[in-house]
Amino acid sequence: MFASSSTPDAPRTIPTRRPDRARHDRATVHAILDSDFVCHLGFVADGRPVVLPTLYARVGERLYLHGSTGSRPLRAAGRGLEVCVTVTTVQGIVLARSAMHHSLNYRSVVAHGTAHRVTDPEELQIAFDALLDQTVPGRSAGCRPPNAKERAATAVLRLDLDTVSAKIREGGVNDDPADADLPHWAGVVPVWRAIGSAVPDPALPHGTPLPDHLRRFVEDGGQRPR
Amino acid sequence: MFASSSTPDAPRTIPTRRPDRARHDRATVHAILDSDFVCHLGFVADGRPVVLPTLYARVGERLYLHGSTGSRPLRAAGRGLEVCVTVTTVQGIVLARSAMHHSLNYRSVVAHGTAHRVTDPEELQIAFDALLDQTVPGRSAGCRPPNAKERAATAVLRLDLDTVSAKIREGGVNDDPADADLPHWAGVVPVWRAIGSAVPDPALPHGTPLPDHLRRFVEDGGQRPR
DSSP: OOOOTTSTTHHHHSOSSOGGGEEOOHHHHHHHHHTOOEEEEEEEETTEEEEEEEEEEEETTEEEEEOOSSOHHHHTGGGOEEEEEEEEEEEEEEEOSBGGGOEEEEEEEEEEEEEEEOOOHHHHHHHHHHHHHHHSTTGGGGSBOOOHHHHHHOOEEEEEOSEEEEEEEOSSOOOOGGGTTOSOOOEEEEEEEEEOOOEEOTTSOTTOOOOHHHHHHHHTTTOOOO | OOOOTTSTTHHHHSOSSOGGGEEOOHHHHHHHHHTOOEEEEEEEETTEEEEEEEEEEEETTEEEEEOOSSOHHHHTGGGOEEEEEEEEEEEEEEEOSBGGGOEEEEEEEEEEEEEEEOOOHHHHHHHHHHHHHHHSTTGGGGSBOOOHHHHHHOOEEEEEOSEEEEEEEOSSOOOOGGGTTOSOOOEEEEEEEEEOOOEEOTTSOTTOOOOHHHHHHHHTTTOOOO
């Protein structure tokens, strides 16, 4: 279950500063997770924090994380590794009349829990496919699947979405009334992740058409299907 | 100094998996940090990892971090808080013929160290200005500066760039030679952060022109000056 104020984990997922920005409903958490494919994965190594970017995929109430980031703790997570996974999508720069009220429009998800390395071959295949399809929907069916040796060489972690929260800042400028007449420009600059035309590998036979999954992805500007 | 294989901190900043992607020269680290404004800040609270997105700015060999993220440990960092700050810019989706060789083109920086809350009024002003100018160059001169009360209400952390490394993946597809003739599309989809036209606050007097710093920012597509 998701954390709420009645669960023991709540203090880790209830932001204290701007509770109005916190959302805990599952649909919001899923929508944010489904709109991106890069997370920042935090864990503790030798008592110190480590944060690494990596690919993730959501499958139901689980996250799969690409764990081959060069970090020994991740690769040795068989017995479980305490992690914090954070996904952040910036959607706008909020420029206020006062320095103090500058902000970002963004959507973020923070998930806490114990991640485990996936070893079951069937689950590993599900995770591999999901990681590909999270990045480009349909891609897992458009490439050669990993063979047994390749699967063994790749660490994939699973994190159940038990203790998770979302935070959203949206809308316009919130200047103090006393600043309303200051002679400074105020407003919002929209921000999004853009994608360009697909650049074929030089070794690809001339005239090879874009496969449907990739054509749709590029036409949709990299947005995931809703 | 930056970590290298001869410093005690090296194991934390030398990636073990793809050392060819690791860069430690200062210019590369600075260029990556200067091209973005959102970091993921990791720390340990009650023995567990926490990763929060926040704004940052680079000033010389220091990072300033906006610490008012609702987290008590950040606000109480007067005596020093062990952190890991990671900045990641995604630049492309690398689609290989094999699932295994799918990848991202990206540039990332990981900085470790002890962050301290900034309390000196002069340094706090420098940090405030830098945080605004990191997001939109020139913005600190285009709004009302924070007053004493506002400064006191905002936690800013400082992290010296002592133990820091960069990692870059760029270029095209690296399929195995045995997969060269597979009938799968391969190539790269470019990715970047795009910005749109500035949307004025409805309360702004009609016809208020965009200030120069913002006009340049929008015309440059949100890129920082080099």
